[in-house]
Amino acid sequence: xxxxxxxxxxxHVQEGEDFTTYCNSSTTLSNIQxxxxxxxxxxxxxxxxxxxxxxxxxxxxxxxxxxxxKNSSLHITATQTTDVGTYFCAxxxxxxxxxxxxxxxxxxxx
Amino acid sequence: xxxxxxxxxxxVTEKGKYVELRCDxxxxxxxxxxxxxxxxxxxxxxxxxxxxxAADDSGLPNDRFFAVRPEGSVSTLKIQRTERGDSAVYxxxxxxxxxxxxxxxGAGSRLTxx
Numbered sequence: 297x298x299x300x301x302x303x304x305x306x307x308h309v310q311e312g313e314d315f316t317t318y319c320n321s322s323t324t325l326s327n328i329q330x331x332x333x334x335x336x337x338x339x340x341x342x343x344x345x346x347x348x349x350x351x352x353x354x355x356x357x358x359x360x361x362x363x364x365x366k367n368s369s370l371h372i373t374a375t376q377t378t379d380v381g382t383y384f385c386a387x388x389x390x391x392x393x394x395x396x397x398x399x400x401x402x403x404x405x406x
Numbered sequence: 407x408x409x410x411x412x413x414x415x416x417x418v419t420e421k422g423k424y425v426e427l428r429c430d431x432x433x434x435x436x437x438x439x440x441x442x443x444x445x446x447x448x449x450x451x452x453x454x455x456x457x458x459x460a461a462d463d464s465g466l467p468n469d470r471f472f473a474v475r476p477e478g479s480v481s482t483l484k485i486q487r488t489e490r491g492d493s494a495v496y497x498x499x500x501x502x503x504x505x506x507x508x509x510x511x512g513a514g515s516r517l518t519x520x
Contacts, residue, residue: 302448329508338497338511339449384448392462394439394509396448 302397317400319385410512431500441497
């Protein structure tokens with residue numbers, strides 16, 4: 297079945313530094329979703345990308361979907377302590393099953 | 407309801423016991439998902455319901471796991487003869503329809519098997 301891989305597994309930055317996490321799929325994705333899970337919390341939806349090469353921005357967060365629709369990235373500019381958490385990408389397998397990557401855990405030194 | 411509700415929030419049981427975990431999705435959401443999340447891992451798909459029927463149960467690890475959604479709303483995940491390896495957070499999520507729609511997760515049920 298489809299595999300969704302994320303790198304890095306962990307990232308520690310100083311507050312104000314940038315952060316990027318990468319997501320790669322073994323198969324072409326119809327769309328990709330990103331979720332954030334705060335420590336002790338549950339995954340919360342951030343965004344969905346559908347089109348090849350699509351780029352979406354949410355304030356300091358920039359999401360990109362690759363041209364081949366097999367990879368995606370999330371970039372955070374000038375991290376803040378509120379960005380702490382684990383970021384997951386998730387791709388559809390078939391029409392129904394959302395397969396999650398293992399996540400990138402972001403910690404920030406204030 | 408306003409969000410996805412899961413009960414119990416915590417369950418400690420002994421190896422070999424039977425456990426039921428309940429999920430009450432957002433009112434009107436037809437699609438319901440169960441995931442399992444172990445420490446430091448991403449959510450692992452277990453089963454998906456569209457209405458009352460299990461549309462995809464390919465993630466259930468073995469026949470000790472079973473889930474129902476008899477009236478197309480509340481769902482129960484049932485685990486028989488629990489094993490220590492079943493310890494995890496069991497997450498339920500719902501969405502308006504299948505496929506590309508956004509999942510809203512509940513807070514999860516943390517299962518500990520001693």
